[in-house]
Amino acid sequence: MKKYGYKILAGLAILSVLAAAFWWGGNAPSLRGRKDAQTSDINNTLTAHIPAQPPVDISSERESQQQKDTSNNPLNEKEAENSDNKAPVTTKKEDSGGVETVSLDKPSAEPASDEKPVPESRKDEETADKQLTCTLSVRCDTILKNISWLKPEKVELIPEDGIIFAEQEVVFYEGESVFNVLLREMKKNKIHLEFENMPVYKSAYIEGINNIYEFDCGELSGWMYRVNGDFPNYGSSRYQLAPGDKVEWLYTCDLGSDIGGGSSFQGIRR
Amino acid sequence: MNTFKTYHPIVNFAYFTFVIVFSMFFMHPVCLGISLFCSFAYSILLNGKKAARFNFLYMLPMLLFAALVNPAFNHEGASILGYLPGGNPLTLESIAYGVSAAVMIVSVICWFSCYNAVMTSDKFIYLFGRVAPSLSLVLSMTLRFVPKFKEQMRVVANAQKCIGRDVTGTSMLQRAKNGVSILSIMVTWALENAVETADSMKSRGYGLKGRTSFSIYTFDLRDKRAMIAISLLGIYVAVGKFAGGLYFRYFPTIKSVAITPYSISLFFAYFALCMLPIIIEIREAQNWKSIKSKI
Incomplete structure (x- = not known):
């Protein structure tokens, strides 16, 4: 016992340090609102079935959409020609300035499943796409409720009402994704936006808007997007916009369950 | 200076x-x-x-x-x-x-x-040789390794030059061959040297209990x-x-x-x-x- 006393003591010391780090670092399950997430899960599972389609539906819908896209191509071209004749020159300029700097492929240019490659002509067509509108807003009002979790140096960045980009109609071009629109509008309004291209998911990940980053307000925080009340379960650059869509970018402090988007993560648990 | x-x-x-x-x-x-x-x-x-x-x-x-x-x-x-x-x-x-x-x-x-x-390295050993003998030996050997290796490399390269295996001049392939042979000599030397150092320290009773070691350092008013x-x-x-x-x-x-x-x-x-x-x-x-x- 005397011989190994030091070793046992050292082991205990290491264990206690690890335990302290675990609790103090906030990974403990009872901290950081994980409990709330579980209770609201029940509500979400109940409601999730109604608005959010199961993943299979989405993929099949997307596929059919793409089929439509490809099958409608000649028609689109005709349309494009028409709009090219009608559209004023200014739209063309705006398009080439705003869109071409984006390296990300538009969702239609690179399908999620590589079954149906879109013809090359589609890309040329983009410059003559029709102007459509949707509404966009960026909000972080969940932080106001959890301001004590927020990193102290970021407090000055939070608007008083939590609205970074008030809801307004914005222009997008046919075939563009939620991500394209967000990127263009943030650039236009000089709001900071950092994203990362994720080749694994063929998608972009929004890390921070207005310098409010993921993990800045607790370990379960980050940006999520909602279109017409639903939280899509895939990246924003793969969500193809339809005219009149209502796009909201929301900051969550609790893995989505504080903004009603907890269901997006439930595929893992079920 | x-x-x-x-x-x-x-x-x-x-x-x-x-x-x-x-x-x-x-x-x-x-x-x-x-x-x-x-x-x-x-x-x-x-x-x-x-x-x-x-x-x-x-x-x-x-x-x-x-x-x-x-x-x-x-x-x-x-x-x-x-x-x-x-x-x-x-x-x-x-x-x-x-x-x-x-x-x-x-x-x-x-x-x-x-x-x-x-x-x-002798200063480092002096400071930590008593507290953590093996660790301080390993650390000082590691810190000494690169300069010592460079020095030995120069010696070996010169010796090789004397027997006509020059790393400068001749064709690219020949130079690469000579360089590789020098490298192999160096690796062997480094491994052997490490073992020898450890053995020699052990045979002198380094790190044993109750063993004193000579040092020339005194802590005077200036220090x-x-x-x-x-x-x-x-x-x-x-x-x-x-x-x-x-x-x-x-x-x-x-x-x-x-x-x-x-x-x-x-x-x-x-x-x-x-x-x-x-x-x-x-x-x-x-x-x-x-x-x-x-x-």
Whole structure:
């Protein structure tokens, strides 16, 4: 016992340090609102079935959409020609300035499943796409409720009402994704936006808007997007916009369950 | 030309511990500037022309490179200067942080080159041989490895040259062959040397209980004074850092602690700490001059 006393003591010391780090670092399950997430899960599972389609539906819908896209191509071209004749020159300029700097492929240019490659002509067509509108807003009002979790140096960045980009109609071009629109509008309004291209998911990940980053307000925080009340379960650059869509970018402090988007993560648990 | 080296090992070690740790953790631009300036000055004082060439030929380009690379990967910051081709913003804060981090890396490398010139392996063994014998032996062998390897490589290359296996001149293929044979000799030598060192230390009873070891170091009044100065300055600066007197942040907006007499006193203490060996050197030179003039 005397011989190994030091070793046992050292082991205990290491264990206690690890335990302290675990609790103090906030990974403990009872901290950081994980409990709330579980209770609201029940509500979400109940409601999730109604608005959010199961993943299979989405993929099949997307596929059919793409089929439509490809099958409608000649028609689109005709349309494009028409709009090219009608559209004023200014739209063309705006398009080439705003869109071409984006390296990300538009969702239609690179399908999620590589079954149906879109013809090359589609890309040329983009410059003559029709102007459509949707509404966009960026909000972080969940932080106001959890301001004590927020990193102290970021407090000055939070608007008083939590609205970074008030809801307004914005222009997008046919075939563009939620991500394209967000990127263009943030650039236009000089709001900071950092994203990362994720080749694994063929998608972009929004890390921070207005310098409010993921993990800045607790370990379960980050940006999520909602279109017409639903939280899509895939990246924003793969969500193809339809005219009149209502796009909201929301900051969550609790893995989505504080903004009603907890269901997006439930595929893992079920 | 190296008075600080003749001080007691504990004084040297305390100085380098404070200076290197502070250089790593203090991101205030004034502290970084102090650290960079002092490390450059001290390394040139210690190693002369060689250090100056190394600093300006390799360290400065590396500083510029590191400063430029940061904004390519870091896009945080409130003041947007423009947009990168990928679509992410280029911000003033990321550039500033890149420069600061680069200065930090370069000054720490420079401090380590000073450390190697002052803290020889026997000093390190003297300090830690009793507390952690095997660890200190391994550490000192590791720290000695690169310079020793370089030296032996030169010897081996010269010997090979004598038997006609030159690494300069002849055809590319022949040179590569000779180079590989030298490398193989070196690897064998390094492994054998390590085993031999360990064996020889063991056969002398290194690390055994109750064994004393000879040392030529005495802790005299001079060391006492230097030690008091180093620990007072070091603790004052460290306490100031913990009290937030050196606060500086880069993200999301650049913000410094207000420049008050207190923070200025911290900067001066840090500068004095970093300059201590150079001050000792200068005083010694003056002393020597005055003694010489009396004769």
